[in-house]
Amino acid sequence: MKQVAVVLAGAFLMLGSCNTGTNDASKEEAIGNETPGQPVETREQDAGYQPAFAGQFRAPGVQTTTPYEGRVITDKLDEPWGIAAMPDGRFLITEKGGTMRIVTQDGQVGDRIEGVPAVVDKGQGGLLGVTLDPDFSANRMVYWAFTEQQGNGNLTAVAKGALSADGRRLENVRVIYRATPAYEGDKHYGSRLAFDKAGNLYVTTADRFEPERRRHAQDLTTSLGKVLRITTDGQPAPGGPFAGQSGARPEIYSIGHRNIQSIDFHPQTGELWIAEMGPQGGDELNLVEAGKNYGWPVITYGIEYNDDKIGNAITQKEGMEQPVYFWDPVLSPSGMTFYRGNAIPEWQNNLFIGGLNSHHIARLVLDGRRVVGEERLLADQQQRFRAVTEGTDGALYAITDEGRLYRIGRK
Numbered sequence: 001m002k003q004v005a006v007v008l009a010g011a012f013l014m015l016g017s018c019n020t021g022t023n024d025a026s027k028e029e030a031i032g033n034e035t036p037g038q039p040v041e042t043r044e045q046d047a048g049y050q051p052a053f054a055g056q057f058r059a060p061g062v063q064t065t066t067p068y069e070g071r072v073i074t075d076k077l078d079e080p081w082g083i084a085a086m087p088d089g090r091f092l093i094t095e096k097g098g099t100m101r102i103v104t105q106d107g108q109v110g111d112r113i114e115g116v117p118a119v120v121d122k123g124q125g126g127l128l129g130v131t132l133d134p135d136f137s138a139n140r141m142v143y144w145a146f147t148e149q150q151g152n153g154n155l156t157a158v159a160k161g162a163l164s165a166d167g168r169r170l171e172n173v174r175v176i177y178r179a180t181p182a183y184e185g186d187k188h189y190g191s192r193l194a195f196d197k198a199g200n201l202y203v204t205t206a207d208r209f210e211p212e213r214r215r216h217a218q219d220l221t222t223s224l225g226k227v228l229r230i231t232t233d234g235q236p237a238p239g240g241p242f243a244g245q246s247g248a249r250p251e252i253y254s255i256g257h258r259n260i261q262s263i264d265f266h267p268q269t270g271e272l273w274i275a276e277m278g279p280q281g282g283d284e285l286n287l288v289e290a291g292k293n294y295g296w297p298v299i300t301y302g303i304e305y306n307d308d309k310i311g312n313a314i315t316q317k318e319g320m321e322q323p324v325y326f327w328d329p330v331l332s333p334s335g336m337t338f339y340r341g342n343a344i345p346e347w348q349n350n351l352f353i354g355g356l357n358s359h360h361i362a363r364l365v366l367d368g369r370r371v372v373g374e375e376r377l378l379a380d381q382q383q384r385f386r387a388v389t390e391g392t393d394g395a396l397y398a399i400t401d402e403g404r405l406y407r408i409g410r411k
Helices: 210-220
Strands: 069-076 080-085 091-093 098-105 127-132 142-148 152-161 170-181 193-195 201-204 227-230 251-254 259-263 272-276 283-288 325-327 331-338 349-354 361-368 368-376 385-390 396-400 403-408
Touching: 080 142, 080 385, 080 396, 091 127, 098 127, 127 193, 142 193, 152 201, 170 227, 193 259, 201 259, 210 349, 259 349, 272 331, 349 396
Parallel strands: 080 127, 259 331, 331 385
Antiparallel strands: 069 403, 080 091, 091 098, 127 142, 142 152, 152 170, 193 201, 201 227, 227 251, 259 272, 272 283, 283 325, 331 349, 349 361, 349 385, 361 368, 385 396, 396 403
C-alpha cells in the first residue's frame, strides 16, 4: 500500500471541532514525516555519541496510512499527569497539584475526588502516576504515586484506596510504599505504575537529579533509580532477583536508571518496556529484565546541561545493558502505551510515547527487540504530552501539561 502522510490540519485543534487529519502529503505546514524512510529527526546531535549497533538510533520514518484524526475533547484540566482508562470508558486523571478527577470520553470533567492525601506540589513533584487494580471492576481499588513530605525532605510514595461507587471519594486510603532515602529537592521522582499478569505492581523511581545523588541508581541499599516490584500491600514481590543478597532491597527489579516516566508491558510477549529521560541527549528506550543493570550514571548517551561530559564519557561497559533505542536531541519521554486495539490495525503492538520538550507523541514500530520505524503524531500542536493511554473504544487518549485531553482515532 502506498504510504501517505496524515497531517493534522491547522496550527491548533480547536476545542469541540472535528479537526480531522488530511492525506495531503504536499501540505507545506506539515510537521515531521515528510519523507518516508528518512529519520524523522534531522537536527544536529547534542551529545554526539555513535550508536552501539544498527537500528539503535534514528530509525527510518514511517507514516500511518489509515486516515485518522486528533481532537481536543477538553482543555479544562489543570496540569494533568497520570491517566488510567476505566472499564466503563471514562478516565481517571491525576492533576499535579493534588487533585484526581473522572473525565468522560466526550470531555465532561468531574469534580475533584475526595480523600487524596496531601502532596508536595513543587518543581517536578506532586500527584503523579495512577493505575487501576486488574480486578478494579470488583474491588474498585486505585493505586497512585505522589511526592510526600518526609521530615525536611520529600520522596516518591505509592498509595492505594477504593474508589466509591459514585466516584466521589477514595476510601481506606493508605501509603503502601516509600522510595527512600528522602531528600530536599524538587526533581526526578519517576512515578509510573503498572501491573503484570501475576498481579504484582511495578513502580518506577528516579535518581533525584543532583550529581551527588546519582550514585543511588547503582546502590542496592536504596530505592532510587530503580524499577521496583511489590505486592498490592507494598511488600517485596516473591522471587526478586536481589532477594537474599546481603544489604540489597528485595523489591528491586532492575537498577541503573535516571528518571523513568514511561512503563508498559508488551501485549503479546509480556516483556516489560520503559522509556527514561537522559540528561542533554541520551533519552532511552529499554527492555527491562530482572536483575539487569541499565548503566546510569556510569554509561550514557547524554551529556550535562552545561555540555560537560558525564563520568568517563563512555556509552558501553561490560555487565551493563544497552538501550534498545536512544534519542539525541531528546524526546523527553513521559507516559507510554502499547496499542492493543484493532481500530487502526497497522498500530497493533506499536509503542506510543508522550514527548514533553519534543512536543509530539512518538510512534515506534518494533520488530522483536528492534525499533524499525518512528513517526511523530500531533507535532503541530506544540503541547507537552505528559501521558498517553488507550481507551475502551480503541482510540488513543493523551494529556498535556497545558491542560488538554486529546482523542486520537480512526476517521
